[in-house]
Amino acid sequence: MTSPPEDPGTVTPAADPDRVPGWQAILRGLGPRRLALQIGAPVLAIGIALVITMIVLRLTGADPFNAISSMIDYGTTSTSVVSILNRATGYYLSAIAVAIGFRMALFNIGVDGQYRMAAFLAAALGGALTLPAPFGQILVIVCAMLVGGLWATIAGVLKVTRGVSEVISTIMLNAIATGIIAYLLNDKRLAEVRPGSNNVATPPIPKSGQVGSLTGALSSIGIDLPGDLNVLLLLAVAVGIIFYVVLNRTRFGFDLRVSGMSSTAAQASGVDSRRMVVITMLLSGAVAGLAGMPELLGASHQYSLNFPATLGFTGITIALLGRNHPFGIALAALLFAFLDQSSDVLQLAQIPQEIVQVMQGVVVLTVVIVYELVRRFEIQLQQRAVAAELAAGHVLTEEPA
Numbered sequence: 001m002t003s004p005p006e007d008p009g010t011v012t013p014a015a016d017p018d019r020v021p022g023w024q025a026i027l028r029g030l031g032p033r034r035l036a037l038q039i040g041a042p043v044l045a046i047g048i049a050l051v052i053t054m055i056v057l058r059l060t061g062a063d064p065f066n067a068i069s070s071m072i073d074y075g076t077t078s079t080s081v082v083s084i085l086n087r088a089t090g091y092y093l094s095a096i097a098v099a100i101g102f103r104m105a106l107f108n109i110g111v112d113g114q115y116r117m118a119a120f121l122a123a124a125l126g127g128a129l130t131l132p133a134p135f136g137q138i139l140v141i142v143c144a145m146l147v148g149g150l151w152a153t154i155a156g157v158l159k160v161t162r163g164v165s166e167v168i169s170t171i172m173l174n175a176i177a178t179g180i181i182a183y184l185l186n187d188k189r190l191a192e193v194r195p196g197s198n199n200v201a202t203p204p205i206p207k208s209g210q211v212g213s214l215t216g217a218l219s220s221i222g223i224d225l226p227g228d229l230n231v232l233l234l235l236a237v238a239v240g241i242i243f244y245v246v247l248n249r250t251r252f253g254f255d256l257r258v259s260g261m262s263s264t265a266a267q268a269s270g271v272d273s274r275r276m277v278v279i280t281m282l283l284s285g286a287v288a289g290l291a292g293m294p295e296l297l298g299a300s301h302q303y304s305l306n307f308p309a310t311l312g313f314t315g316i317t318i319a320l321l322g323r324n325h326p327f328g329i330a331l332a333a334l335l336f337a338f339l340d341q342s343s344d345v346l347q348l349a350q351i352p353q354e355i356v357q358v359m360q361g362v363v364v365l366t367v368v369i370v371y372e373l374v375r376r377f378e379i380q381l382q383q384r385a386v387a388a389e390l391a392a393g394h395v396l397t398e399e400p401a
């Protein structure tokens with residue numbers, strides 16, 4: 001058999017030098033510049049925040065160079081490094097929870113209430129039951145994920161059934177979670193008064209339910225640390241890897257991102273965007289439930305009035321700074337943990353610790369502004385590249401699927 005003759009009026013892209021690959025290829029051609037913009041944006045934002053902070057320090061009468069130098073010296077000691085890694089673990093998990101919602105255009109402000117509710121009920125359960133390791137730890141972690149996920153799912157269901165904005169519903173759920181915890185954290189209900197103090201806490205989690213430290217394992221390979229490095233750091237690393245793989249290498253991740261970009265397009269391609277909203281909020285809340293585990297299982301072993309708060313709101317900032325990428329979020333979490341840790345040394349220099357909060361707030365503002373400027377510049381680069389190809393008489397072709 002012979003192949004049919006080729007239509008003389010048809011010119012294949014390979015035979016026509018004036019035809020070039022389509023939009024996708026042009027965007028790939030911008031790859032190095034786009035990568036530079038993505039890396040340079042957070043660096044520029046941090047640099048601007050540092051300059052503004054130094055100006056504020058000068059206005060308060062402090063020597064900005066001496067203050068920043070003291071923070072760096074203190075924050076890079078071996079003891080501080082261990083503390084920074086432990087702090088960053090909770091920050092990282094909180095930010096990943098926020099990033100899951102962001103990738104579907106959902107603003108989960110309720111991470112703060114989700115992780116506190118999860119930590120409280122998991123602490124109450126862990127303190128009431130004594131199971132051999134590792135079942136005790138698994139029980140507490142699974143309980144925290146279930147509570148956090150179910151608490152966040154309420155906002156997802158309200159959004160798809162009643163059209164309630166997740167911003168409003170999660171803010172209200174934060175307040176409700178605070179009220180429920182305050183009611184149950186009572187010596188007549190799920191807590192007890194600590195002898196010799198006014199502090200109220202859940203029964204302590206037994207030894208078999210606590211997590212250990214990585215310090216011993218690292219010492220066996222020649223790495224000596226001056227403190228206890230929380231073993232749940234490994235859990236945070238695993239969550240980051242799973243987040244990246246699921247989002248970028250699976251059909252579910254593709255459906256999630258498409259639903260976030262356009263629910264209409266998602267429905268046209270057979271994706272139930274309403275179902276994806278509920279699932280995304282469930283996953284975001286489940287990861288949020290893990291944010292309190294490093295403190296609960298590795299440090300305090302109980303939920304009390306002193307349990308850390310505001311991890312959820314810090315996670316929003318870190319997710320923005322890290323551009324919702326697990327590696328960028330890790331760097332941002334380390335930065336904020338470093339600022340928190342190094343703020344202790346400011347008291348020795350007669351500088352208010354609140355200057356660190358000013359720095360973190362400035363980082364948020366500069367990140368929003370710089371990222372928007374970079375986004376607009378990136379669009380201009382794409383438009384110029386396409387215009388240059390069209391001006392040269394080239395024809396943009398569609399790449400095969």
